[in-house]
Amino acid sequence: MGTVKLTAHPERWLGGPAPGGxxxxxARPDRIHLYAPRGVYVDDDVVVVADSGNHRVLIWYGWPENDHAPADVVLGQADFEAEGPKLFHLPTGVAVIEGRLFVADAWHHRILIWEALPKKNNQPPDHVLGQSDLESTAPNRNGEVSPTGFYWPYGFAYVNGWFYVADTGNRRVLGWKGIPEDGRVPDLILGQPHGYINGENRGKGVGMDTFRWPHALAGDGRTLYVADAGNHRVLGYTPPPDVDRPADLVLGQKDFTKSFELPHVPQGPRRFRFPYGIALCGDLLAVADTANSRILLYTELPRKGAYHPASYVIGQTDFDGSGENRWEAVAWDTLCWPYGIWCHKDRLAIADSGNNRVIVWHLGLEKVSN
Structure with a gap:
C-alpha cells in the first residue's frame, strides 16, 4: 500500500502582466491580453484558449517559451485588434479531438468544428453541431427543445469513443457514439426523461438523476464525471451510462438530494461553490471550484459514494481559504474565478477568468510507500 504525494508549481502565464497586482x-484586444477566458486546451504541439470576453479563440503553436507570449492565430475576428460578437458569442470549451478543433460557441447555441488546426487568422469552421447552418444562432434551432438542439452548450468531452455535450440551458447531457454529424439524434440523453423537455432538476428537485447547470465533463473508460455547477456538485457514473439513469457518485454534497452553498466561510476539502470545470490528469481528478477561487485535486479517483474529501488544493493556502486571489494581490499562485481546466501529461492548464489569464501548472505525482 502507498499514498500519492503531489508537488505543484506555476509554469507559464498567458495573458497580460499584473503591474500593481x-x-x-x-482597452483594445491584442495578441497578448485576454479578457475573461473560460476555456483552455494544451497538448505537445499547441495551446488553445477561448478568450471569451473578446469573443475569439487564440492559438499558440508550440509551447510558449516565455510568459505573456503573443498568440500566433486568432479565430472569430478579422485580426488581433477586432472585437465584439461575430462568429463567436462567448466561446467556452475548446479541444482538439483526433486532429480536429472543436469550440463550444455557447451563446450561439452550437459547437463549431475545424477539420484541421487553423493556420490563418479568422479561418472559418468546416462544420457545425446544433444549428442547420453557420448563419443560424437561436436557442434550440429556433424552436422548442428537441434532441438535436442546444441551449448554452458550455462544455463537451470525447471520452472512450463517446462524444458528450453539456447542454447547460436544457439541463441535460447529450451523448453520441463517435463524433456526430449535425442532426444525428443522440444515443444518450442524461438528466431528462426524453429529448423534448428541459426542466430544472427534472422539475422534481435535486436528485440522483437531475441537473441544474451541467457545465463540463471528463472521464475514462470506467467513470463519466459531470460538473453540475448549479447544484454545487460533481456527479459520477460508474460505468459510463448508455441510458438515462441515476448517478453513482456525488462530490461536493453530503448526499444526492442536497445543493447546499454557503459563501465566505471555511469551505474545507469536501464542498464546492459553482464547480464549472473538471479534468482528469491520469489517475488524478481536478475540479475547478470556481466561486471559491481554487482547484481541488483528488489523488485517488472517486467512483462511487458521496462527499469524498479532496487531497490537495491549488489557489489557496489551505482548504479553508476561498477568497479571490486569497483576498490579497494577484500572484503567480493565486486564482480568481477559474473556469475551464485541461490536463495533459504533467501540465494542468487553468483558465483563470477573473484574472484575465491562463496559468499552466506543473504537477508532480510520486507514490510513497506507507
Whole structure:
C-alpha cells in the first residue's frame, strides 16, 4: 500500500502582466491580453484558449517559451485588434479531438468544428453541431427543445469513443457514439426523461438523476464525471451510462438530494461553490471550484459514494481559504474565478477568468510507500 504525494508549481502565464497586482484586459484586444477566458486546451504541439470576453479563440503553436507570449492565430475576428460578437458569442470549451478543433460557441447555441488546426487568422469552421447552418444562432434551432438542439452548450468531452455535450440551458447531457454529424439524434440523453423537455432538476428537485447547470465533463473508460455547477456538485457514473439513469457518485454534497452553498466561510476539502470545470490528469481528478477561487485535486479517483474529501488544493493556502486571489494581490499562485481546466501529461492548464489569464501548472505525482 502507498499514498500519492503531489508537488505543484506555476509554469507559464498567458495573458497580460499584473503591474500593481491587477490583471486588466487591454482597452483594445491584442495578441497578448485576454479578457475573461473560460476555456483552455494544451497538448505537445499547441495551446488553445477561448478568450471569451473578446469573443475569439487564440492559438499558440508550440509551447510558449516565455510568459505573456503573443498568440500566433486568432479565430472569430478579422485580426488581433477586432472585437465584439461575430462568429463567436462567448466561446467556452475548446479541444482538439483526433486532429480536429472543436469550440463550444455557447451563446450561439452550437459547437463549431475545424477539420484541421487553423493556420490563418479568422479561418472559418468546416462544420457545425446544433444549428442547420453557420448563419443560424437561436436557442434550440429556433424552436422548442428537441434532441438535436442546444441551449448554452458550455462544455463537451470525447471520452472512450463517446462524444458528450453539456447542454447547460436544457439541463441535460447529450451523448453520441463517435463524433456526430449535425442532426444525428443522440444515443444518450442524461438528466431528462426524453429529448423534448428541459426542466430544472427534472422539475422534481435535486436528485440522483437531475441537473441544474451541467457545465463540463471528463472521464475514462470506467467513470463519466459531470460538473453540475448549479447544484454545487460533481456527479459520477460508474460505468459510463448508455441510458438515462441515476448517478453513482456525488462530490461536493453530503448526499444526492442536497445543493447546499454557503459563501465566505471555511469551505474545507469536501464542498464546492459553482464547480464549472473538471479534468482528469491520469489517475488524478481536478475540479475547478470556481466561486471559491481554487482547484481541488483528488489523488485517488472517486467512483462511487458521496462527499469524498479532496487531497490537495491549488489557489489557496489551505482548504479553508476561498477568497479571490486569497483576498490579497494577484500572484503567480493565486486564482480568481477559474473556469475551464485541461490536463495533459504533467501540465494542468487553468483558465483563470477573473484574472484575465491562463496559468499552466506543473504537477508532480510520486507514490510513497506507507
Amino acid at each position: 491587477l490583471v486588466l484586459p487591454s
